[in-house]
Amino acid sequence: MMGTERKGPKAVAMAARGLRRWLACLWVCLWAVMCVSWPTVGWGLDVSMPQEPPEPPSEALFEAPSMSPAAPLAYKRPTCEATAENPVCVTPTMKETLEQARSEGFQAAFSDVVGQAKTYLQGIAPDSRKVVVVDLDETLVSNLPFWEKVGVYDKACWSKWMRSPKVGYYNAPVRELVGWAKAQGFSVMFITGRSANDSAPTLRDLNDIEWDGTFFRPEGNDVRSQPFKAHVRQLLRDLGYEIVLNLGDQTSDFDLPIETSQGEFLVPNLIYAIP
Ligand SMILES: [Mg+2]
Numbered sequence: 001m002m003g004t005e006r007k008g009p010k011a012v013a014m015a016a017r018g019l020r021r022w023l024a025c026l027w028v029c030l031w032a033v034m035c036v037s038w039p040t041v042g043w044g045l046d047v048s049m050p051q052e053p054p055e056p057p058s059e060a061l062f063e064a065p066s067m068s069p070a071a072p073l074a075y076k077r078p079t080c081e082a083t084a085e086n087p088v089c090v091t092p093t094m095k096e097t098l099e100q101a102r103s104e105g106f107q108a109a110f111s112d113v114v115g116q117a118k119t120y121l122q123g124i125a126p127d128s129r130k131v132v133v134v135d136l137d138e139t140l141v142s143n144l145p146f147w148e149k150v151g152v153y154d155k156a157c158w159s160k161w162m163r164s165p166k167v168g169y170y171n172a173p174v175r176e177l178v179g180w181a182k183a184q185g186f187s188v189m190f191i192t193g194r195s196a197n198d199s200a201p202t203l204r205d206l207n208d209i210e211w212d213g214t215f216f217r218p219e220g221n222d223v224r225s226q227p228f229k230a231h232v233r234q235l236l237r238d239l240g241y242e243i244v245l246n247l248g249d250q251t252s253d254f255d256l257p258i259e260t261s262q263g264e265f266l267v268p269n270l271i272y273a274i275p
Pocket residue numbers: 135136137138139248249250
């Protein structure tokens with residue numbers, strides 16, 4: 001009788017200890033599952049990443065020089081202010097800017113930066129694990145016809161433009177660099193701020209060139225361009241790739257400061273800025 005009385009509290013204590021161990025085990029298992037399943041990479045589709053509320057853009061992002069010192073002409077980027085609602089900061093003097101963007105001087109300045117990038121790449125032994133990262137809009141792809149036709153950033157018009165057939169709307173020097181890098185044996189990957197919603201028409205437009213991966217912003221994700229692109233570059237490194245060249249038209253295509261000695265090259269864009 002007395003033995004039964006002593007066993008009661010002991011049994012309760014053992015049961016409580018067992019329950020604590022079981023809960024701890026469950027917590028460890030859940031944590032392990034979360035770690036393994038996030039993030040995921042989509043080749044030619046999208047990239048899963050946490051939703052981050054938009055942050056106010058830093059003015060410093062707009063102050064980076066638009067040209068390399070060797071460029072023949074000094075062109076200035078837009079200095080207007082982007083907002084969370086209107087993330088694309090467009091030049092207030094579109095007509096004059098478009099004339100500049102079509103000028104021989106500007107085209108020469110653009111080609112000069114791409115030429116520097118190619119010279120840099122020529123000093124690296126090609127390998128398929130070495131990646132040339134290229135941005136799409138206003139780097140590989142030219143949207144000048146859109147800006148000439150619409151003149152302002154309008155989300156609905158831009159979305160319509162994204163979906164319209166645009167075969168061959170390339171900036172020729174970048175198109176040449178991409179083809180050359182691929183022929184040498186480097187991997188070529190595109191990281192774009194375009195939404196995964198626009199992946200089908202985008203991949204259709206890229207159908208006439210060779211590449212190894214294209215990364216789109218996940219549908220409905222409003223994370224800023226800079227952390228999104230940095231996230232994808234880190235994913236590539238985690239997968240064992242070495243990014244040997246990064247070419248873009250926005251400071252948000254890079255981890256600042258931009259280091260040409262590290263294979264980072266910023267081509268000029270007079271029309272808009274994206275923080
Ligand atoms: Mg771009």
